[in-house]
Amino acid sequence: MAEEIRVNGKAGKFEQYTQEKNMNFFNKNELHDEAGTVVFQSNIKVEGQTIPVGIITDNTIYTIIRVQVGSGLVKEGNKAKFLEYINNLNRSYKVFKYVAAEDGSLFLDACLPSTNESFDADIVRVVLDVIVDHLTQEYKNIMKEAWE
Template identity: 35%
Template sequence: MADNVTPFPQGVRHKNLKADAFEKYMKAEGLNFFRRQDVHDSFDTVIFMTALPAGASHKVVTAVITNNSMYLLVRVHLGTCPKGPARQTFLDYINQLNGHHAIVKYSVERDDNVFLDVCVTSRDERFDPSVVRTSLDLLVFHLKEYYDDIARRLDKTSDQTNGFTM
């Protein structure tokens, strides 16, 4: 992540207020299943890592990525994209899912990792951590319904990619 970070011009650095608000909300709600990682970059990025249940028996690596911009990203690592002829079939499948589900977006990165993302926009002074929690609840519901079908098409599922980090 740090390799492609563009530093802010001198004196324009802003504190990431969403991270502290999200952490405070989680403590107040008794949600203790996130691990905080401070990235120490020019965007004051803080990542909250967890694992979400998916399908019948899977767990997928999930990150709530906050920074000092107006965006917050909930990113779920689904696994790795298949190779060979199955790759195009898989890409067509996730494009079809993207067309049917407006709140979530599937993507495949250059390193073949497959992600499911939800973007939340908010100014710091209007940031509502309960919106993030609702997004996570929707992801759990969505993954329960779709992940087993996705998993059978992947080269490796998220829980088979030992040690994966965002």
């Protein structure tokens, strides 16, 4: 017997919020998976760079804001020093954490717990604004650390 897929109510609320606030810079991508995943994709501009960002909603209690800070930033030559720098950043911020992927990419993730009923799109927007402000301040320092 196939498991019934529950409707992702957070995606509907976020989509309605973006329409009401004229936030027409998100593209909606429905993954049609068992978790009902819907990703709202966009970009942010930091230091002249276009950086991908996604708001990942699904039927779990988590909504993830994920920013791909850069590809190939963690290399054998800088790994120990760079990851120490990233861990220092992680200790400084509560609402988000940096994650280094196996391929050397660096992501910034914020995990916002909520049910479909308690989901608050305003909180997503506030955290996204905090992330943009943070990256505006720190992006060039992160790149400097990565390329030293």
